Amino acid sequence: MNDHNNALTPESFGISVPDRIETPVGSFDFFDGVPFPETTRNLYDGLDFLRGVEAFLNAMPGASLVAMRKGFRSVGIDGLHMLAYTDPRANSGGFFLTPNTETTYGSMFIDLRDGPVVIEPPKESLCVVDDFWFRYVADMGIAGPDKGAGGKYLFLPPGYEGDEPDGYFVYRPPTYTNWVVFRALGGVEAMRQTRVYRLADAQNPPDLTFVNIADKKFNTVHANDFSFFEEVAELVDEEPADSLDPERAGQLAAIGIQHGRKFAPDERLRGILDSAAKTAAGMSRALVYSPRNPDSFVFEGSSWKEAFVGGSYEFLDRNARLLDARAQFHYFATVITPAMAHAQVGAGSAYAYTAEDSAGRILDGGKTYRLVLPPNPPAKNFWSVDVYDTQTRSLLQTDNPYPSLMSLSGTVEAEDDGSIVLWFGPAAPAGKEANWIQTVRNKSWFPILRLYGPLEPWFDKTWQPSELERIDIPRA
Known part of the structure; x- marks a missing residue:
């Protein structure tokens, strides 16, 4: 005979769901643990919204560099033969995330799709290479292996199987596109000593064109609305599927952003992602201006x-x-x-x-x-x-x-x-x-x-x- 007073109940183990729950993303109704049809639709909207918020917060580094490249392209700076710099120094004319006004900067994107790239940074410089997901690749100059004496840095594309020639500091970034920042302590004159070229052209490197962007008006800051996800989709489509960790790649795939797949959300998802981006941007501002850690x-x-x-x-x-x-x-x-x-x-x-x-x-x-x-x-x-x-x-x-x-x-x-x-x-x-x-x-x-x-x-x-x-x- 069953002893109902001692019977196991889902409630006693916290494995049940009430018939109605109130949450920050809505109210949801169930019949004995099964969501009603309208609740199911609302729960999936909520799930897409949460995925969108997480995707914004976690894919923000990549969107930042897509926006940076787009900004450069908007003023005609594109390709391996062009280096943007600020003469005499950065000013408030364009939109850049927290640059300083004290030093001369140089910046460019290198694309490894057409083969390995060589960079010869200026002597006594502080230069950094980050991949397209904004992850660290290399320091060049004073903080790098050349210690500021100058040297040749070779960047090999993903999956490269050719020989590694001698005489280079060699790196293998996980993305084809990489962002390079130059800071030459000797100013503009030193900046102009920079050389960037394909390894295939090492015997006769072409000249590098230096473009002063100090007085150009353009935007390099990523979006805070639906178009943020279009920026991320551009990156995901261009780069190898394994260039991003599976967890973040999975978050993006859950909202339709996946390598080899066209990003084409319907009107419902588009509206949800627009709200998610704006909410996540607000959360980002809380993290910046009022952190709780x-x-x-x-x-x-x-x-x-x-x-x-x-x-x-x-x-x-x-x-x-x-x-x-x-x-x-x-x-x-x-x-x-x-x-x-x-x-x-x-x-x-x-x-x-x-x-x-x-x-x-x-x-x-x-x-x-x-x-x-x-x-x-x-x-x-x-x-x-x-x-x-x-x-x-x-x-x-x-x-x-x-x-x-x-x-x-x-x-x-x-x-x-x-x-x-x-x-x-x-x-x-x-x-x-x-x-x-x-x-x-x-x-x-x-x-x-x-x-x-x-x-x-x-x-x-x-x-x-x-x-x-x-x-x-x-x-x-």
Whole structure:
């Protein structure tokens, strides 16, 4: 005889579903665990929405480089024979994710479909190669195996079975398309010593065409709506199916983005993915401007945040991928290299940013703020502060195309005690023009503090910038 008082029940083991559940993506009705037809349709809409959100957050690195290449192509820069550079330095004219205004940059895409490519970077340079999914491939120059003395780097296409010639630093990226960033410490003249050519042309390399993009107006930032998924589909279609890990490839395949398959969502899925992209973009902005991971903050009790959380260029911690950290970084920054993720005393660069004032309020371009850098900023080379637009994560467009201040300028004034007070606002406070960066009314903004060659006081946290203090200045 059954003892109903002691009978096993699904509820007692948590293996059942109630007849109705309320969730952030909708309310769902069941009959004894079986979804009703309308609920089934709604659940699949919810699943597609969640897949779209995850695909946005996890495929963002690749979409970023597709948008970068599209931007270059929009101003006629395409192919192995053209290198874009900024002369004298980057400015706020175009949309780029958080560039600095202090150095001359060079950038290009190399395509390995037509065979191996050789790069000869300038001497005393800092150069990086990332694959088309924005994963680290190589450092060249000071952080690379040539140690800044110059050398020849050979990049072989996926599946290459030919001989590897002697005399090269050899790399095998998993994607055909790769992004190259050059930073020559000798400026434009040194940048022009760069050489890029096919291995097949090594005996008589063609000249490289250098195109100044400093004053060109174009966009390199990925989309925040449905077209984001079209950017990703372009990448997936071009590159080998095994160039992306199966987990992320599976997320994309679940919404119709798969190598060898045309991406053609119907009206229902298209609308869902548009909403997913906009939602995921909002989540990305929360990760950037208001991260919840305690490791995101540079100093205890401070709003200054890390760009690379965890100190790993692969965003790994104890064999776990730091998904939020990866999304946070790629939503507002570019370039993946160990040299950026883990700065050394006296070498590389250290970064910190904030998007709020000392009271935790969002920075308002119509208000005036004060930032104090204590005496002796711990930078072996120099320090800088650049200001960015919170919408585009690009340099803030103001009357000055270089919305920044830096120690190398020679114009920044120090206080009697050696501290440096910087000012931000729509107009300079009287007598503070040399230490002022303009902001824009009815817009938000955020600063990035960079230390080039950070010193021990940065790492042991005995030196730290103040919070941004809002100052109410009476109108004249």
